[in-house]
Amino acid sequence: MDLQVRHLAAFAALCEEGTYTGAAARLHLTQPSLTRTVQDLERILDTTLVHRGARRLELTDDGREFHARARRILTDLTELEADMRGRAEVRLGFAWLLPAEWSGRVRARWEQLGGHLAIHRTDDPVADLDRGRLDVALVRTTRNGTGTITWQRIGTERRVLAVAADSPVAGQRGLRWADLGAHPLVVNPRSGTTTPDSWPDPHPGREIITCGNFDEWLELVSAGRGIGAVPAIAVHRAPHPGVVYRELPDIPDSPLYLGWRRTPPPSRSTRRFLETALRAE
Template identity: 65%
Template sequence: MDLQIRHLEAFVALCEEGTFTRAAARVHVSQPSLSRTIQELERVLDCVLIDRSARTPGPTASGELFLRRSRAILADMTELQAEMRAQTQVRVGFAWLLPNDWFAATRERYEQLGGQLKLLRSDNPTADLRDGAVDVAVVRNVGPVSGSISWRPIGAEKRVLAVSARSSLARTPGLRWADLAHHPLVINTESGTTTPDCWPDSAPGRETVTCRNLDEWIELIAADRGIGAVPALAAHRAPHPEVVYRELPDIPDSTLYLGWRRTPEPSRSTRRFLDAAVELLDPDPSTS
């Protein structure tokens, strides 16, 4: 048997605690198990480290030397572990426009814990999550349900209507969401929030124009190929000179989701990020 970290931890605990009972409790083993570990250690080193003749067990002269070196090694191991964990990056996939307040608070909280985040924009972060290219994903469209991925709703986002500046809808007074059920619709199939199902009475055979990302979607709206709806933060963070964003009284909210792989199980760093993210959710969170 070779020298192992558990030998060092058991020996240091015994020397510092002064009894086998307290030392065993400190390293979370039974007292007989701790005694066997100390005996193994002495056999591995071929020397007596503990003076068992005294009322309170303590280190021999050889044990004193081993105690000093063991403490230094364990301190170095703790420091190395902390340094390596700090190098670990949790990869966060997103399609567009991360939510403001919640994500900023989550990032700050996670970095306070010593973690690092790497943001990766993707047309389809759900597929990247499934393939292992990212560790977690923040999405508004989860796509086909997969048993290997867990999804947690993290907020409801207010949405706004998006229309071409050339469209009469940009200036129509008293416009409501229900009035738009027959208009051509631009759909971002990968990461969008709006489909004909968002209207309970959407016209059968309604004209739709599809695209795969936000940039294409905005240009199609600007070209007056159809209407669309996006979270309200797009009005400030994705402006376009040929696109008008309008608030409507009856436009439905969209849901924001946080996803992670269930299999294989998340790494310790990913789990810490998820804990920080969920901890900062309000009972009725708003991410708009």
């Protein structure tokens, strides 16, 4: 007997459900039928994939390797079937404040072609893209990217200063971005647009407060822990009673990028989506 897709699906279900009972129910099989399929798989591969007699499911080293590779194959097969049927879903990830005009235009064009766009908000779209949880990511910084990701700059966004409402800076006249190089700064290293390097000559002793996502960043600014900068769409999309947004004449714009994996190569649907999205920049 040769290795078949049903063997991969059975073993993947067993690994993901953790029990033969749960895997059999998921696959609409009887438990003895699932057990025989896994045993057939081990005979075909001439190796042991599951430790027998353990109180809970335990994989051998070969079992762990086979599961990882089988999962990739099953994912590719699912995407291939969807591509061929014209029902492919493309997963677009972003960290915060997806540009409404751009995303609306791209989604409308993609759906006119028969595609479906699934939008995912995630704290770290670069990492999720690298792990294969996303097909495409829209980001404002590529500093956390790996060598397996291709980045295409699609535009820039005007930024505004964000400062606590009760800070003297909130109402200071004649304020310029260059004047703020010594102020405490709230930084989101994963997806934020502002770092100490955003000033040409930042103060060497400057206090840096880090956070993990946009919501934390906003609350830290509101609490007066530091200043920050954010795309101007935040003025209307992310108002906060404790934060004042100010336009400054010399604040630098921030870039926007689309990213996708080179390895494995993007599916046909992802390539078609990228063609649509890049024409809409």
